[in-house]
Every structure is written in structure tokens, then in C-alpha cells.
Amino acid sequence: RIDGKRLWNSLMELGAIGATPKGGVCRLALTDLDRQGRDLVSSWAKQEGMSVTVDQIGNIFMRRAGRNNDLPPVVTGSHIDTQPTGGKFDGNYGVLAGMEVIRTLNQHNIQTEAPIEVAVWTNEEGSRFVPVMMGSGVFCGAFTLEHAYSATDVDGKNVRDELARIGYIGEQKCGDHPIGAYYEAHIEQGPVLENADTVIGVVPAVLGLSWYDCTVTGFESHAGPTPMEIRKDALQVSTYIMQEVVAIANRYPPYGRGTVGQVQVMPNSRNVIPGQVKFSIDLRNVSDETLNRMHEDLLAYLEQTRQKTGLKIELERVSYFPPCPFHPDCVGEVRNASAMLGYATMDVVSGAGHDAIYAARLAPAGMIFVPCKDGVSHNEIEDAKPEHLEAGANVLLHAMLASAKV
Amino acid sequence: RIDGKRLWNSLMELGAIGATPKGGVCRLALTDLDRQGRDLVSSWAKQEGMSVTVDQIGNIFMRRAGRNNDLPPVVTGSHIDTQPTGGKFDGNYGVLAGMEVIRTLNQHNIQTEAPIEVAVWTNEEGSRFVPVMMGSGVFCGAFTLEHAYSATDVDGKNVRDELARIGYIGEQKCGDHPIGAYYEAHIEQGPVLENADTVIGVVPAVLGLSWYDCTVTGFESHAGPTPMEIRKDALQVSTYIMQEVVAIANRYPPYGRGTVGQVQVMPNSRNVIPGQVKFSIDLRNVSDETLNRMHEDLLAYLEQTRQKTGLKIELERVSYFPPCPFHPDCVGEVRNASAMLGYATMDVVSGAGHDAIYAARLAPAGMIFVPCKDGVSHNEIEDAKPEHLEAGANVLLHAMLASAKV
Ligand SMILES: NC(=O)NCCC(=O)O
Ligand SMILES: NC(=O)NCCC(=O)O
Numbered sequence: 164r165i166d167g168k169r170l171w172n173s174l175m176e177l178g179a180i181g182a183t184p185k186g187g188v189c190r191l192a193l194t195d196l197d198r199q200g201r202d203l204v205s206s207w208a209k210q211e212g213m214s215v216t217v218d219q220i221g222n223i224f225m226r227r228a229g230r231n232n233d234l235p236p237v238v239t240g241s242h243i244d245t246q247p248t249g250g251k252f253d254g255n256y257g258v259l260a261g262m263e264v265i266r267t268l269n270q271h272n273i274q275t276e277a278p279i280e281v282a283v284w285t286n287e288e289g290s291r292f293v294p295v296m297m298g299s300g301v302f303c304g305a306f307t308l309e310h311a312y313s314a315t316d317v318d319g320k321n322v323r324d325e326l327a328r329i330g331y332i333g334e335q336k337c338g339d340h341p342i343g344a345y346y347e348a349h350i351e352q353g354p355v356l357e358n359a360d361t362v363i364g365v366v367p368a369v370l371g372l373s374w375y376d377c378t379v380t381g382f383e384s385h386a387g388p389t390p391m392e393i394r395k396d397a398l399q400v401s402t403y404i405m406q407e408v409v410a411i412a413n414r415y416p417p418y419g420r421g422t423v424g425q426v427q428v429m430p431n432s433r434n435v436i437p438g439q440v441k442f443s444i445d446l447r448n449v450s451d452e453t454l455n456r457m458h459e460d461l462l463a464y465l466e467q468t469r470q471k472t473g474l475k476i477e478l479e480r481v482s483y484f485p486p487c488p489f490h491p492d493c494v495g496e497v498r499n500a501s502a503m504l505g506y507a508t509m510d511v512v513s514g515a516g517h518d519a520i521y522a523a524r525l526a527p528a529g530m531i532f533v534p535c536k537d538g539v540s541h542n543e544i545e546d547a548k549p550e551h552l553e554a555g556a557n558v559l560l561h562a563m564l565a566s567a568k569v
Numbered sequence: 570r571i572d573g574k575r576l577w578n579s580l581m582e583l584g585a586i587g588a589t590p591k592g593g594v595c596r597l598a599l600t601d602l603d604r605q606g607r608d609l610v611s612s613w614a615k616q617e618g619m620s621v622t623v624d625q626i627g628n629i630f631m632r633r634a635g636r637n638n639d640l641p642p643v644v645t646g647s648h649i650d651t652q653p654t655g656g657k658f659d660g661n662y663g664v665l666a667g668m669e670v671i672r673t674l675n676q677h678n679i680q681t682e683a684p685i686e687v688a689v690w691t692n693e694e695g696s697r698f699v700p701v702m703m704g705s706g707v708f709c710g711a712f713t714l715e716h717a718y719s720a721t722d723v724d725g726k727n728v729r730d731e732l733a734r735i736g737y738i739g740e741q742k743c744g745d746h747p748i749g750a751y752y753e754a755h756i757e758q759g760p761v762l763e764n765a766d767t768v769i770g771v772v773p774a775v776l777g778l779s780w781y782d783c784t785v786t787g788f789e790s791h792a793g794p795t796p797m798e799i800r801k802d803a804l805q806v807s808t809y810i811m812q813e814v815v816a817i818a819n820r821y822p823p824y825g826r827g828t829v830g831q832v833q834v835m836p837n838s839r840n841v842i843p844g845q846v847k848f849s850i851d852l853r854n855v856s857d858e859t860l861n862r863m864h865e866d867l868l869a870y871l872e873q874t875r876q877k878t879g880l881k882i883e884l885e886r887v888s889y890f891p892p893c894p895f896h897p898d899c900v901g902e903v904r905n906a907s908a909m910l911g912y913a914t915m916d917v918v919s920g921a922g923h924d925a926i927y928a929a930r931l932a933p934a935g936m937i938f939v940p941c942k943d944g945v946s947h948n949e950i951e952d953a954k955p956e957h958l959e960a961g962a963n964v965l966l967h968a969m970l971a972s973a974k975v
Contacts, residue, residue, distance in 0.1 A: 248789060248836040248844075290838040353794025370793060374839060383654060385947040386828035386851045387776060388759025388920030391818050398829055399815055402808035409805055412797050422792035423804055424839040426832055430654040432696040433780060433830040433849035434921075435947045438654075443839035445792045514794030515840075541791040541841040 165560055166270075167553030170263040174552070177203060177243065177259065178251035187543025188251050192244035192286035192297075193221070193325035200243045201331060204258060204283060211265050213281075217333025220311055221285040221326045222298040224335075227265050229278040229567065235343035235526070237275070237567040239264065239559060240282030241518060242298070246290050250545025252350045252535065252552075258283050260348040260556040264563060276568035277343050284518040285326075291316045293374065294482040299518035301337045303525050305484070308337055338525075344493055344566040345522035348531045348559045350547050352515045354538025362554045363501045364511035364532025365494060369520050370418055371454045371486035375444040375461075377404060380475040383430065383438030398428055398437040400472050407464045408444050411457050418449035419457065420514060444478075449486050449512060487520040493529025493562070500561035506554050515540070531558050571966055572676075573959030576669045580958070583609060583649065583665065584657030593949025594657050598650035598692035598703075599627070599728065604735035606649045610664060610689060617671050619687075623739025626717055627691040627732045628704040630741075633671050635684040635973065641749035641932070643681070643973040645670065645965060646688030647924060648704070652696050656951025658756045658941065658958075664689050666754040666962040670969060682974035683749050690924040691732075697722045699780065700888040705924035707743045709931050711890070714743055744931075750899055750972040751928035754937040754965045756953050758921045760944025768960045769907045770917035770938030771900060775926050776824055777860045777892035781850040781867075783810060786881040789836065789844030804834055804843040806878050813870045814850050817863050824855035825863065826920060850884075855892050855918060893926040899935025899968070906967035912960050921946070937964050 180199045181190035190196040201223060205215050208225035216224050226236060241257025261281035268275070284302075289295025292314040294306060301311050312323035326332040351357075356364050381397035405423045412421030425443040446461065448454040462478070469476050501508045511532050522528045533555035536546035586605045587596035596602040607629060611621050614631035622630050632642060647663025667687035674681070690708075695701025698720040700712060707717050718729035732738040757763075762770050787803035811829045818827030831849040852867065854860040868884070875882050907914045917938050928934045939961035942952035 246836065246838050246841055248838075248841070288838075289840065293839075295840070351794065352791045353796070354799070372793070382945075383948040384945050385758045385921055386830055387778070387826060387853055387922065388757065388944070388946070389826075390759070390823070391815065391826065393760070396815070396828075398811065398832070402811050405804065405808050409797065409802070417796070420793060420795075420797065422802075422840070422842055424792055424834075424841050424843060425837050426804070426834045428830075428832045430652065431831050432652055432654075432694075432947070433699075433851055434695065434701070434828070435652060435654070435830050436828055437830060438948070445839055447793055515791055516793065538795070539788075539790050540794070541838070542789040542844070 165263045165267045165553065165556045167549055169266065170259060170552060170556055171549045173259045173262065174251055174255060177255050183543050185543040187545065188245045188249050189247055190245045191247065191291045192288065193322065193329055195329065197244055198329035198331065201283065204243065207262055211269055213265065216335050217331055218335035218337050219308055219333055220298050220301045220337050221331040221333065222302055223283040225281045227279045229275045231276055232278055234277035235341040236278040236280040237344050237563050238280040238282055238342050239346045239563060240284060241347055241349060242284045242287030244286055244288050246288055246541045248543050249541060250543060252545055252547050253352065253540050254287055256350055256552060257348050260559050263556050264560045267560060273569060279563060279567055287518055289482065292322055296516055296518055296521060299521035303521040304338055305521055342522060342526040345519060345526050345528040346493065346531065346559055346562050347517055347519040348555045349517060350535040350540060351511060351532040352535060352540035355511045356532060356534035357538055359509055361507045361509045362533065362551055363506045363508040363558055365497050365508050366489060366513050366530035366532055367494060367510050368449065368486060368488040369513040369517060370447040370449055372482065372484055372516050373446045373454060373458055373480060374482035376441060376479045376481055377444055378439065378441045378477040380439050381437065384436050386434040386436055389436060394436055395474055396436050397440045397474065400468060400474050401440040401442060404468060411460045415448055415453045415457055418512065419453065420447040447514065451485055454486065484516065484520055487523055489523060489529045490527035492527045496562040496565045497529050497531050497558060500558045500565065503561060504557050506558065531555050571669045571673045571959065571962045573955055575672065576665060576958060576962055577955045579665045579668065580657055580661060583661050589949050591949040593951065594651045594655050595653055596651045597653065597697045598694065599731035599735055601735065603650055604737065607689065607737060610649065613668055617675055619671065622741050623737055624741040624743050625714055625739055626704050626707045626743050627737040627739065628708055629689040631687045633685045635681045637682055638684055640683035641747040642684040642686040643749050643969050644686040644688055645752045645969060646690060647753055647755060648690045648693030650692055650694050652694055652947045654949050655947060656949060658951055658953050659758065659946050660693055662756055662958060663754050666965050669962050670966045673966060679975060685969060685973055693924055695888065698728055702922055702924055702927060705927035709927040710744055711927055748928060748932040751925060751932050751934040752899065752937065752965055752968050753923055753925040754961045755923060756941040756946060757917060757938040758941060758946035761917045762938060762940035763944055765915055767913045767915045768939065768957055769912045769914040769964055771903050771914050772895060772919050772936035772938055773900060773916050774855065774892060774894040775919040775923060776853040776855050777857065778888065778890055778922050779852045779860060779864055779886060780888035782847060782885045782887050783850055784845065784847045784883040786845045787843065790842050792840040792842055795842060800842055801880060802842050803846040803880065806874065806880050807846040807848060810874060817866045821854055821859045821863055824918065825859065826853040853920065857891055860892065890922065890926055893929055895929060895935045896933035898933045902968040902971045903935050903937050903964060905971065906964045909967060910963050912964065937961050
């Protein structure tokens with residue numbers, strides 16, 4: 164069994180880097196704070212005698228040798244970048260649960276057949292740079308290194324320069340080594356486990372996701388003298404599209420999700436009719452069919468709005484991954500380990516994307532969810548109970564041992 | 570008659586300070602560019618032998634002595650701050666038409682009975698700092714100097730510090746001197762004159778204006794796992810209010826105006842359901858009664874939305890001035906001067922606020938409108954014809970001479 168206190172202390176120590184007044188964390192990908200977090204986690208790995216390597220997209224691989232190092236490693240991991248108003252657990256828990264597995268094996272002098280690896284994937288959140296889950300996406304070949312390098316933040320800074328600036332542009336080629344199996348522990352980020360008072364979520368699948376940038380172009384003019392009937396108000400037209408995003412999600416229950424999270428109004432002056440509005444659209448669902456229908460509904464609504472308003476409406480898809488069912492072997496190991504440890508489990512489909520969905524393209528993969536307070540994540544008040552985090556890490560330990568063989 | 574070419578050249582020279590690639594101007598109030606513009610205009614006044622004084626809110630008064638300097642001056646003026654994506658004419662024309670009046674009087678050695686003053690009012694646009702029409706508002710006592718000083722921009726910089734920084738915090742007490750009459754020449758900023766192919770707009774009144782900040786507070790959470798039915802999406806609720814702003818304006822034609830120009834979404838991340846949205850509301854109409862009813866309609870809709878959604882919705886009024894009819898004497902002088910000069914006129918109610926509405930609280934006031942291309946203002950492509958600008962300045966000259974007496 165892992166040491167729950169040691170795990171908690173590590174979470175708090177990492178959570179202090181970029182801590183916000185309300186108890187959350189703001190540690191955006193490839194900032195100086197991200198570098199500090201990476202340095203801390205790497206130093207812990209070295210203390211445990213692990214080898215630490217960094218690949219070209221900045222993914223960190225921390226490896227504990229096995230008895231047979233020709234075998235592909237059993238990998239766990241997650242991310243340590245956060246939302247602008249994020250919490251201490253999202254991502255960080257997956258990395259530090261992996262670290263806790265290593266510490267426990269070292270403490271008990273347990274050797275595994277296959278090597279064990281803990282990965283810190285670059286820019287999972289996607290809030291500073293898209294595509295989301297960038298590091299694991301490049302690693303598994305979902306998109307190219309060049310595509311990722313050229314992504315820019317709102318200030319026009321790109322991924323390659325920012326990686327170099329914080330010293331985390333490695334030599335290792337992305338995706339150079341095979342993976343035997345992949346596990347990821349994570350807080351649920353939704354209310355299902357807490358409502359059912361259940362400790363361990365077995366994750367059969369992850370919702371597919373489509374992200375878009377939508378740009379509506381009207382005509383800037385003065386809010387006073389311009390009569391209502393001749394306006395081309397880009398914001399007003401945008402509000403109807405924003406409402407449709409929610410309507411589309413409601414049309415495909417129970418897993419349909421539709422969110423507009425980011426909006427930029429130009430010129431953003433109170434007495435100017437907005438000339439242009441740019442906003443994000445996030446659509447999710449559990450099956451290819453429902454996600455495709457949501458996509459088609461969106462296109463149809465935009466076409467109808469173009470015709471009705473005469474305004475220019477552009478839509479660009481900026482991120483996409485299909486719904487991802489996990490491998491029965493790994494899902495089974497999570498179930499077995501939980502049963503062996505005596506934890507109640509239930510199936511929870513993940514509404515959030517995770518690095519595991521890209522790892523799943525290279526090897527059998529599975530995830531372990533633990534409850535978070537009020538189901539809240541991507542919020543500074545995100546919280547989780549030490550005993551739940553401990554239980555999840557124990558399941559991770561035993562699922563990995565089953566795959567890596569003792 | 571004034572010199573149209575000289576007027577045009579001055580407009581172009583001032584328009585070069587803060588020029589934008591698309592032919593507009595970005596010279597926000599109390600920036601370094603504003604200081605450069607102020608320095609240029611003041612230097613022109615000194616060349617014409619005028620005295621130049623600055624008051625505590627940064628209004629610049631450039632005075633040409635009369636025969637009897639105990640008489641209150643006949644004043645003209647406007648502003649030289651612009652919108653973030655503004656034009657070369659809005660405001661600037663009023664100041665430089667005044668300067669052209671002075672140059673013409675000097676050139677022809679014409680002495681007036683009363684002194685003549687050209688004013689440059691501070692922060693008329695209100696896009697960096699509210700209240701709008703700040704300098705003339707403090708001068709006429711519509712609000713206090715302290716209230717204006719404490720206004721902050723989005724970066725938290727306040728008016729007093731910014732005035733001091735650019736060296737335009739004067740010694741002169743605000744509102745220390747009486748005004749005999751006030752005239753202001755301005756581009757129409759709307760389509761009426763151009764559509765009617767008429768050179769001079771006589772302005773009987775200015776629409777009253779109510780500006781608000783509206784803040785909707787929901788609950789931040791993750792765009793993926795959070796089911797649609799438990800969301801408290803501050804942006805979705807805001808979109809309905811934004812649509813109602815337009816609906817309210819349409820309910821009180823023909824002068825009802827409703828605009829949301831500025832929006833701030835928090836935390837503004839594409840996979841976070843917005844926890845808080847702040848946006849501006851701009852309502853206008855021609856009578857106290859219609860403007861009050863629009864205000865009441867807004868309050869009623871917000872109350873209804875609070876009850877329906879359970880979200881916190883706050884509304885703060887940040888600027889207000891009632892509809893302003895101009896003085897029959899000044900309106901008459903504008904009409905007389907136009908007739909004498911042979912220009913066609915028509916009445917045009919001003920949809921935009923102007924410093925003249927505050928001056929009108931201290932003395933008889935009137936305005937002169939000239940057409941602008943496609944009725945467009947608060948846009949970089951704002952444009953006006955040299956011959957129209959010349960005509961307006963000629964009307965200004967003769968209206969002022971009538972009030973100041975030769
Ligand atoms: N787990 C997580 O927060 N992932 C971010 C990507 C997403 O929005 O699903
Ligand atoms: N003339 C002008 O653009 N004034 C700005 C204040 C307003 O929005 O009416």
C-alpha cells in the first residue's frame with residue numbers, strides 16, 4: 164500500500180507553485196511556474212534513482228528500470244499545467260500518484276519484470292495553447308511536432324520558443340519508445356462518484372471532443388447615432404450562436420456537452436457597436452455518431468445565420484479527438500485491483516479529455532477516477548479527500564504491478 | 570470665409586499622431602499620444618498669439634482677447650482623444666475648426682467685442698475612462714473632480730496619475746470662468762445628412778444616455794464532465810440580457826438605441842464554463858420619458874432573469890445624462906449663418922453625446938453637424954469631405970461672430 168500522507172504532502176508542495184489566493188493554482192503551460200513545477204518533480208524522480216529524459220515537445224519521462232529492460236515499460240502519468248483558475252489536483256494527482264507508486268516500490272525493494280515509467284505530458288489543458296493534450300498527442304502521432312510548435316498564445320508567443328525559454332525542449336524524438344500498458348489516475352472532475360458515495364471510478368471511455376474558433380464579422384460603428392435597423396452588430400449575432408451551442412448539446416443527452424468559454428470582442432469599447440467577435444466552441448459526446456451530428460447541427464445553424472443576417476461567419480476546428488473506449492485488459496486490471504483492495508467501484512464515463520486517450524492509440528490503456536468535492540474542477544476551489552486520493556494511488560499501484568509483473 | 574485647405578492640413582497633421590494602418594487614429598485619453606496631440610494644438614494656439622491655460626481636469630483653454638475682456642468669452646471646442654479604432658475627424662474637427670476661426674480672424678485683423686475661446690475637453694470618448702465627456706462634465710459641475718480623478722482604466726491606472734504623468738494637470742480651478750455662448754462643430758456620426766445630400770445639420774437636441782456595467786456571476790466548472798442541467802453558465806445568461814438590450818431599444822423608436830460594446834469573460838478559457846461575465850450596456854433616447862422607460866424595462870428584465878436562473882446579476886449605472894435640447898438663440902444663429910452663407914440645412918438630432926451638452930448647462934449652446942462618409946464613426950474608416958468640413962467651419966465662424974459681436 165502506498166503512503167497517503169507522503170502523497171498528500173507532495174501534492175501540497177507542488178500546489179504551492181503558482182498558488183492563488185483562493186486556494187487554487189495558476190500554472191499555465193510553458194510559463195516560468197511550469198518550469199519550477201517540472202524542476203521539482205524531476206528532482207524527486209532523481210532522488211528515487213530514476214532516469215529522467217525530455218523529448219522534443221517537452222514531455223518528461225522518469226523511468227525505474229525493470230528486471231528485463233527490453234520489455235516496453237508500463238507507463239503512468241498526467242500533466243502539471245493548470246487552468247488560469249485551476250486547482251491543485253487536476254493532472255498533478257496523476258503524476259504524483261505515479262511518483263508515489265515508485266516510492267512505494269523502492270521502499271519495499273520490489274522489482275518489476277518490465278520497467279515502470281512516469282510521464283509528465285506537456286500542455287494538457289489547452290488553455291494557453293491548442294491543440295489540447297499537446298504532448299501526448301505529438302507522442303502518439305495524432306498531429307505533428309511542427310503543428311504543435313507553431314501554436315501561439317493570445318500574446319503571439321509560440322510553443323517552440325516558450326519550451327526553449329524554460330529549458331524543456333529535449334533531444335529525445337517524440338514517440339521513440341514503445342509502451343506496454345498505460346494507466347492514469349485522475350480526479351473525476353464531475354459529480355457522479357461523489358453523488359454515489361463511491362471511491363473508485365472505473366473509466367470505460369472518454370467523450371470525444373471538437374473545439375472550434377468562431378469569428379463573426381459585422382461592422383463597427385457609433386452606438387449613439389447608428390439607427391438600430393442598419394446595424395451589423397457582431398456581438399448580437401454571436402449571442403444567438405452561443406445559445407445554439409447549448410441547445411445542440413441538450414439535443415443529444417445524456418452525454419452531449421456544449422460550452423462557449425472564451426470570448427474576444429473588438430474593439431471592445433462601450434460606445435462602439437462590435438465589429439468583430441471571436442469565441443470558442445467546445446462540443447462533446449460519447450459516440451462518433453452523436454458527436455458528428457452535433458458538428459453537422461452547428462454547421463447548419465451557422466449557414467442559416469449567415470443567410471439570415473448577411474454577416475460573415477467563419478468556423479475553424481482547432482482540436483478534435485473521437486470518443487475513446489479504453490482497453491478491456493486495463494479496465495479489467497483496475498476493476499481487479501479495486502476488488503482486491505476492497506474499494507467500491509462504479510463505471511464513470513470521462514467528460515474530460517485525458518492524455519490516456521492518446522496513449523490508448525499505442526498500447527492498452529485505462530484510467531482510475533477518484534471523487535472531487537462537489538464534482539468541481541477547473542475552479543480554484545477544486546478539492547479532494549486525502550483518503551480518496553490514497554485509494555486511487557493504491558489501485559494504480561496494483562494495476563501497474565499486474566501489468567508489469569513482479 | 571475660413572481657409573478650407575489650411576483646416577484640412579491641420580486635421581491631417583493632428584491625425585498623424587496615433588495613426589493606424591487602416592487610416593484611422595488610436596489616441597486614447599491621457600496616453601503619451603494624447604499628450605503629443607495636446608502639445609501640437611497648444612503650439613498652434615501660441616503661434617496665433619492666444620493665451621493657453623489648463624485646468625485641474627486637464628481641459629485646455631486657448632483664448633483670443635476681445636475689445637471688452639470683462640465680457641464672458643464666446644467658446645467653441647471639442648476633444649482630441651479618440652476611440653481605440655477611431656477616426657481623424659470625431660472631436661478633432663471641432664477643435665481645429667475653432668482654431669481655423671481664430672486664424673481667419675487674425676488674418677483679417679478682425680476684433681470681437683467679447684473674447685473668443687477654443688477649448689480642448691479631456692476624455693470625451695469615455696472608452697478608456699468613464700464617465701464619458703469627463704472634462705466638460707467636471708467643468709459644468711455635472712460630477713466632481715474627485716469622482717473623475719478616481720476613474721480607472723482596465724489596467725487600474727487612474728485619471729489623476731495619468732494626467733500628472735502626461736503633464737496636463739493644470740492649476741486653474743474647474744469651472745472658474747463664465748461662458749457667454751458655446752458652439753461646437755462636429756461630424757454627424759450618423760447617416761442622415763449624407764442620405765439627404767445636405768451640407769449643414771442644425772442640431773435641436775442630443776439623445777440622453779445611460780451607461781451601465783452589468784455583472785453576472787455563475788459558477789466556474791469543467792466544460793467536459795459537468796452535465797448541462799447543473800451548470801450555472803454566466804455567459805449563457807448574459808447572452809439573453811445582451812439580446813434584451815437590443816429589444817428594449819427597438820421598443821422605443823425611432824430614437825431608441827441599445828448597445829453592448831464591451832465584454833469580459835472570466836476565466837476566459839475554452840474548457841471552463843464561465844463563472845463571471847461583465848459587460849457594458851449603453852441605452853439612449855430623445856426624451857426623459859422614453860429613456861426612463863428603457864431603464865425600467867432593463868431593471869424588470871434583470872429581476873425576472875434573476876428569479877428564473879438563480880444567478881447573481883448586478884447592475885451599476887456608470888454614466889448618465891438626460892436628453893439635452895439646445896438653446897433657441899444658438900440654434901437660431903447656426904440657422905442664420907448657414908442661410909447667409911447659402912448652405913442647405915436640416916435638423917439632425919444628435920445620437921452621440923458631446924461636450925456641448927454640458928456647456929449647455931452654463932450658457933446658451935448649439936451645434937453644427939457636417940456629413941461623414943456612409944454615416945460611419947468610431948471606426949478607422951471614418952471619413953469626411955474637405956468642402957463639407959470647410960462649410961461647417963464657415964458656419965461656426967459666423968455664428969460665433971454673431972454672438973461675440975464685431
Ligand atoms: N482533464 C482535463 O481537464 N483535460 C483538459 C482537456 C479537456 O477540456 O477535457
Ligand atoms: N461624439 C462622440 O463620439 N461622443 C462619445 C460619447 C458617446 O458615446 O456619445
